[in-house]
Amino acid sequence: MQQTASGRALTPGVGRRVIIAGGGYAGTTLAVKLAKGLKPGDDLEILLVEPNPCQQALSELDLVAVGPPRPDFCELWHPTVFKDLPVSICYNRIDSVRPDDKTVVLGPRGEGAEEVGYWRLVLATGAIAFVPPVPGLAEHAVTMWSVADAQELQRRIEEQFRSAIVLADRAERRRALSFVVVGAGATGMEIVGTLGQMLPKRARAFGLDPEDLSVHLVEGRPDILYDLPAPLREKVRRRLDKLGVVLHLGAMVERVDDGVVHLADGRELPAPVLCFCGGAKADPDAVAWGLPADPSGRLVVDGRNKIPDREDIYAIGDIAAFRDPSSNRTLPMLAQFAIHQAEHCAVNILAEARGREPEPFEPDMHGEFVSVGPTWGAGWMLKGMHLTGIPAIIMKRLTYVLYWWIVGGVPLAWKRTREMLKMFR
Template sequence: MDNKKIVIIGAGYGGILTAKKLAKKFKKDENVEITLIDKKPYQTMLTELHEVAAGRTPEDSIRIDLKKIFAKRKVNVILDEVTKINFDGKVINAKNDSYKYDYLVVATGSQPTFFGIPGAEEYTHKLWSYEDAVNLKEHILNMFREAAKEPNREKRQKMLTFVVVGGGFTGVEMIGELGEWKNRLCKDFYIDKEDVKLYVVDAMPKILPIFPDNLIRKTEKRLEKLGVEIITGAGITQVSKSSVVLGDKGTINTNTVIWAAGVEGSDLVGDMDIKQQGRKRIVTNDKLQSLDYENVYVVGDNIFYIPEGEERPVPQMVENAENSAPLVAHNIFVDIKGGEKKSYKPAFHGAMVCIGGRYGVAHLGMPGKFFGLSGFFALFVKHFINLVYFFQVAGFNKCWTYLLHEFFHIKDNRSLVGGHFAKASPNFWKVPLRLFVGYKWLEEGLNKLPKILSNPSDIFLIPAPPSADANSAASAAAGAASQAVEAVQALPVPEFIKNIVDWSMNAFFYNGDGGFTTLAQVFQTCMVIAEILVGLMLLAGLFSALGSIMSIAMGMMIWSSGMAPTEMLWYLAAGISLIGGSGSTFGLDYYVLPVLKRWWKKIGFVQKSYLYTD
């Protein structure tokens, strides 16, 4: 069998998911080569660009290294820019090389469209790539820097006027972020908030036109609260370096026009000699094959396909990429291996829009059964959906960094939970607590160790069997333990937990003669060793997070057995406090963990499973 070459052009949402699905299907097939071509070494989270552009998250939060995504997977990632495709010869021409294929997947995504408006492309800031977001952020900062020292009022007002063109998802999210960021910028650059003017402009009669009116009203109310003026029914007729003309609704003098007024297919698709429709989108059949070439498949934004029973083509949304990728991977697999192809029957579950980091709206459900959400619940759903996608792309690694960027490292309380998770304090404040808890556990363990060594059968850490013989040695030991417990007030245990513990004790630790099993001796010995080990770990600050978790677990076991004094509450509370990196200050974790982290990331299955943090 000749080798089959599958080439995917574009490392966006659709391209990456298709490559991963194909790699999984052909992971044991040496006769299939999978190649992904993109001109950048990373995937950009296009739906999160506004967060970087408006200073809510750091620049690296919207990028994922392609090498990381495809580590130890059967995908050859090539950095090159495709210039032309010879469909008849099955050859892809690029700037650095040419590439043959048997099956081609077009996943080049979209780009902004300017509708032929004079000056729109030349004088506006786009928001469609990592570079766009970074450049826009720097431009906004520079406008505030210059405005802070500009004595001319007219020039200063132009610098502090920001116009977003487009009242769809991207436009509303961008202006919402600016509305939140404005407060921080004014504070940092000593500017009166009243001097900053924010506008969102759209030619349609309302913003977010695909949303129901009640959600639109909530969006408008939120934007107004953020100081945003909404101008609808205003078609842009011209953009210059210092203004934007709103048709018959006048002109806004500004140095900053952000374009979010629509998208079209990439120029590469536009130049293809292949049937297209609807702003450079490739017309496909129900199997997502090009109508002109059966070996050319299309995913994501590049698809022009009207599902059965629908009037409009599939939308250019992330969910379309997620739905189309596995179907294309399946159909290519069937082309090579045989079987039945599937037809594309997408089910779209709505859309979510965040208006800054603290408020959002969402329209969710299934056709005919949609419902609206706003505020906390809408943002919660948005973050959850993002995590589901990121888990598909880069697993635990990306999900962890996403949570850090969105909740734990957030500034100015710009998240759905405010700044509660972001209130970090230096770990050196935890050093005295860590040493104290470590000393107490070590003391407990060392006091019990002689008893274990002298007589392992002397059980004193496990409650006495309810049917113990008063004359037995086990009963005597249990009596001594009971007296010790009675000397202090034990913490109460709920009845249902007590029943579970009683059952487990009877199953594993009590024998039929009213005594203890060998397993009880082993358990008690392990508990004493664990107390000593936890004490040493906390004192040394080595694997302190693990030691803290073990401290909590031992405290919970002692409590559930009905033998925990009230001071056990201190162990539990302290253990929770010490989990978060308490050994990184004046502890061995400071030296050991970075070395282990570098070693861990080199392991093949760790890279493939994304089981590491950056």
Template sequence: MDKKHIVVVGAGFAGVAATKKLAKHFRNDKNVLITLIDRHSYQTYMTELHEVAAGRVAPDAIQYDLQRLFCNNKNVDIVTDEVRNVDRKAKIITTIGGSFPYDYLILAMGGEPNTFNVPGVDEHAFTMWSWEDANKIRRHIQDTVEAASNEHDKEKRKGMLTAVVSGAGFTGVELVGELMEWKERLAKDNKLDPSEFSLYLVEAAPIILGVVTEREQKKAEKYMLKQGIQIIKGNGVAKVEKDFVQLADGTVIPTQTLIWTAGVKANSDTAAYGIERAKAGRLVANKYMEAKDSEGVYLAGDLVYYEEPDKDNAPVPQIVQSAEQTGHTAAANIIAAIEGTEKTEHKGIYQGFMISIGSRYGVAYLMDKIHLSGFLAMLVKHMVNLFYFLTIGSGYYFVKYIYHEFFHIKDKRNIFRGHLSRLGNVLWVLPLRVFYGSMWTWEALKKIFGLYGTTSWFGNEIVLPFSWLKEATTGASQAVVPTAATAAHPVFGLSYAYGEEPMMIFKQAPEWFNSIMKVMIPNPEVALFFQKFMTVVELLIGLAIIAGLFTFLANAATIALVISFSLSGMFYWVNMWFIPVAIALMNGSGRAFGLDYYVMPWIQKKLDAWWYGKTKSIYEPGIGK
């Protein structure tokens, strides 16, 4: 087979989905090269733009570096560049930095805001359709609120502390919900009263959130009204000036912050490609996601216009689910074209819609029958986001998402209301860490040297209390191990009380555990080695915890040891505090005057470079560059 060149333009949800599918299918075919071109070196997680715009997560939390996403796909060449022209006859793409011949092309550049030519929007409004947009909004609001805190003119101050969101679809509702929560922090940082802030959600249509049912619409509206958001329906923005917004009925709202989320159209760059266009500049595709009258050119994502026969000929929606599915269809049909197999017709399957209103409340309508709101709706939204990282094979960003949504949060801005936040100082666990490590070290030393009348685990006596080992040994040399049977009147308790005998967790090992131990420790010789080995492990664990080295793994190992000792019939209830202490110390305790402060960053850096390679702001053409 001749070498085939596939070029994918756009690293959004559609472009990444298509590239991943192609890369996986042709992973063992050296005759197929896939080039992914985007003007950024990262994918922007568009569904979280509102979180960056309203200061809930750090800006880099929604940037997913393409090198990290495709480091294991050796047949994918990542290029940071901007497309200037597509010559469909010569099958060549021209970029700022060069040109790329192709046999098959996927255009997945996404969309951009549609202002519908409303006067003043382009000059005075903020849009939210990119990482840059979200950052611009965040900085503007911070600067405007800071300036308002020093403004003596009450009317001007009121306008500065008023924000208007135009458009009550997914993006508008999610953004105004985040702003609603952010105002508390803005007020506190600038010594303002939160009641001075005003938020408006303006919608030209008579309803909000048109993609869900009336049930979700009412719940969302009720929640926003309760939180002080003023909702205006059936009265869209007609004019925008620097200091005010005028609505269709003539109402004037003084504000310096209008955020436009009222519409989307296809990427305007595609107008020059000569492909037939439809409503909002979207490019017309057939049922195989092929561009009309364009051999070898496929379309995916928000720029696609395809009327779905099984959905009353409505065009494919401009949502993440549709973007990924059109990307998969385009990739599947390129595979079919290369291999000469049957093509796949596009069939959109939309599992539901989930809308967050701030970090703690949301509404969802799933599979055309399930209605959710509040905590459950938000939980499902997070689970869907996490599932996305599994579909693209990125464990790195799976973990990063958990950190920035659940652990690295401020002002209680998540569904657990801050209870999982780990932005505390781990210095206070230093005494506990040293004590706990010393305890394990001392226990190991007692077993090594037989201190205070204990039996040495380094001698020739077997101390493990398993029946088959006792039967294999004879004479007085067998050590007597205290058990619940020999203890006088053992009393259950989680702390030791004077005059009581502590109770063992198990009088004897469960049968299923015995069966495992018989395989691991079949005879006295192995038992003696095992005793010595476990003692050394205990000593190393104790020293590691004291020194703050690999504290997560060391404390996890202590939990495993406690479970093992308990099942062996060698552990008391009064010592069960070992487990919660170990869990507490797993929270980065080694970085407080510990070796993990130096070792873990070094290991992470080395592993990162080995697994992902070097991440860059600009990726040049050439695999293995």
């Protein structure tokens, strides 16, 4: 018999089972909203399938990527989030989906694989870092899509400081202290900004001269942060300049050798530490589930976030290719959309359980903020109000607080806000 996170038993065979695959922003929000929306008489059983016992809050990764080490900050423990809610958690993976049988297969294929039936299935398995087939890139670069990635970047920085401090020759030391980030989208910007702001302090603490550090940002397109309006991009470029980050725009990485990035125009950048933030792709396992996918591998959904012709399967978050009817563009992979889709999906599933029709989803972008270092940001809100510097970073961090409040109420929001504030002391 399965147990809820709070230990309550779920009676097999009673209730219509909603399986949520993936406990990231979308899956966790959905499980919380569904559980909180249940009324006496609703016969829904909520089963969250997620391989990790905690949600990795990816948008908070920049806070832990450069150190000092506090990797657990952006981990949100599911047992804590669901402790008083009727959500059953299964720390496993969805291996395959059998839509005709209304079942999913959990765990590794073969012996031990478990088939579980559903009344509604919600696919929220997210995305992974995308690394293009540039020679040497995958072998030498760290990506930024998990706490493990952030810890690996920290480890490499630490190791590099140790290698540099034993070198007597200044030129060699400078070569050893060259840090390269590839990709000037939001993720790359957050990492390079944090490197630019934090590394001098860390180098000094190590006994190194910050003058010997260099931080490079390589971008194939002619500008940074294409999603932001031009005046904000200009301000971010000035901020990078202030932090001493060297920008290489219109520069394509041709190959990577041990410790060196070779650009297509013939330039070479010493890169003993290289972080690749060049993009993401939808969970690659999903295309094997026999459901329609767009050319990028995201699952096609209709206006209600349902898979076409599969009334019992929803897909939300990064895995779903939701076409915004107002712009006719697919929604970008952003936590804010994952959360809104999840909230809407909860309302729709509860409506269906009570015999009503699901409503179309109407996405609305409330704003967008990027951090460029832990204490500076840039972005917009309220359909065009631009903010930079401290007000923008406060807005960005407030989006974290809002999320903690959505999934954990005031106690979680208060606890995490205090932890976050301690990090800036």
